[in-house]
Amino acid sequence: MAETEIISSSENNEQFFEGVEKLIEIWFTPAKNADLRKITRKQWENVLKIVRCEIISFTQSELVDAYVLSESSMFVSRRRWILKTCGTTTPLRCVRAVLQLAREVAGHERVHNVFYSRREFARPHAQLKPHDNFDSEVELLDSFFGEGRAYIMGPEKDCWYLYTLLPLEGTVDALEKEQREVVDRCQSEPDQTIEILMSDLDPAVMDIFTRAASTDATQATKASGIDKIIPGMVIDDFLFDPCGYSMNGVAKDGCYMTIHITPEPACSYVSFESNVPARNYDDVIARVLAAFRPAKFVLTVFATPDSPAADVPRQLKKFSSLVGYEPKDSQYVQFAGYSLHYALYAKFPS
Ligand SMILES: C[S@+](CC[C@H](N)C(=O)[O-])C[C@H]1O[C@@H](n2cnc3c(N)ncnc32)[C@H](O)[C@@H]1O
Numbered sequence: 001m002a003e004t005e006i007i008s009s010s011e012n013n014e015q016f017f018e019g020v021e022k023l024i025e026i027w028f029t030p031a032k033n034a035d036l037r038k039i040t041r042k043q044w045e046n047v048l049k050i051v052r053c054e055i056i057s058f059t060q061s062e063l064v065d066a067y068v069l070s071e072s073s074m075f076v077s078r079r080r081w082i083l084k085t086c087g088t089t090t091p092l093r094c095v096r097a098v099l100q101l102a103r104e105v106a107g108h109e110r111v112h113n114v115f116y117s118r119r120e121f122a123r124p125h126a127q128l129k130p131h132d133n134f135d136s137e138v139e140l141l142d143s144f145f146g147e148g149r150a151y152i153m154g155p156e157k158d159c160w161y162l163y164t165l166l167p168l169e170g171t172v173d174a175l176e177k178e179q180r181e182v183v184d185r186c187q188s189e190p191d192q193t194i195e196i197l198m199s200d201l202d203p204a205v206m207d208i209f210t211r212a213a214s215t216d217a218t219q220a221t222k223a224s225g226i227d228k229i230i231p232g233m234v235i236d237d238f239l240f241d242p243c244g245y246s247m248n249g250v251a252k253d254g255c256y257m258t259i260h261i262t263p264e265p266a267c268s269y270v271s272f273e274s275n276v277p278a279r280n281y282d283d284v285i286a287r288v289l290a291a292f293r294p295a296k297f298v299l300t301v302f303a304t305p306d307s308p309a310a311d312v313p314r315q316l317k318k319f320s321s322l323v324g325y326e327p328k329d330s331q332y333v334q335f336a337g338y339s340l341h342y343a344l345y346a347k348f349p350s
Pocket residue numbers: 001002003004005006017018019020021070071072085086087240241242243244245246259260261262263264269270271
């Protein structure tokens with residue numbers, strides 16, 4: 001397994017692990033016979049060496065390959081690549097290699113869209129370059145993709161960073177035109193992503209994700225109710241020793257879900273992400289919160305106009321009441337081709 005990222009805090013001798021992930025998603029422009037799944041496992045292993053993590057498990061559906069990594073997950077489909085890694089991994093350092101493999105092995109010449117996002121780290125200064133600050137990350141991303149756009153949402157300590165090539169609606173028409181052409185060429189490909197990034201979780205729940213309480217990952221998946229959050233997924237789960245948990249779920253229709261858990265009391269963190277389509281995510285959000293009981297969380301929802309979830313970001317804008325939680329911040333952004341809702345919630349004081 002890759003070099004572990006667990007650091008002992010000198011202040012109180014408690015274990016610290018940076019659960020907050022960096023998430024990069026690259027969409028390539030459709031091209032005849034091009035498919036990222038032509039990239040071999042060995043080639044991915046070499047890419048992940050640059051990131052400082054490795055593959056620990058693999059599952060697939062007809063439409064998506066899903067890898068559980070020593071630090072989170074990777075999903076590969078015909079024209080979309082997603083890499084989500086935590087700890088002090090360096091995912092942006094591998095982008096050049098991925099673009100090269102996409103071109104030379106998979107037949108993808110053109111990048112259509114890029115999303116790079118993360119919550120603020122618990123310990124930003126412990127990160128390796130370029131992840132030690134957002135400006136450096138943006139500079140590197142711009143060196144690959146040209147002029148992207150960078151956004152910082154929410155209050156300083158709980159902010160959420162986003163880099164994308166999407167223009168704000170109505171500001172740049174070149175990308176809009178390209179997007180329309182792609183939609184025309186490949187019919188529409190509706191897309192939506194919900195992420196719930198939770199911190200300061202209930203210790204009784206976190207206990208489930210330790211080897212002391214659960215004999216294996218399956219037991220932890222069932223005891224926590226993870227298997228009920230989105231039914232119908234084939235689950236590939238992993239329980240770390242002495243604690244920590246990662247899972248990927250894939251469905252026949254190509255949808256995925258992924259959950260990663262850092263249970264250490266000093267730095268407890270859980271992330272949930274899925275691209276399952278829905279007219280609203282109230283039930284999914286309620287099940288996630290009931291399973292993990294965070295004190296604080298960031299919620300983000302992206303949706304294209306042709307997605308069943310198209311109206312979700314707008315609905316959430318007005319949706320202030322999540323039982324037991326109060327909204328601390330909320331932003332709604334309309335990009336060309338996507339809308340986005342960001343919100344920060346905290347538990348009502350008991
Ligand atoms: C890989 S997991 C999931 C992290 C995830 N990003 C999250 O949302 O919290 C990290 C958890 O597994 C534990 N762990 C145990 N062995 C590990 C290893 N060899 N590499 C990475 N994490 C390990 C860490 O202490 C931490 O609790």
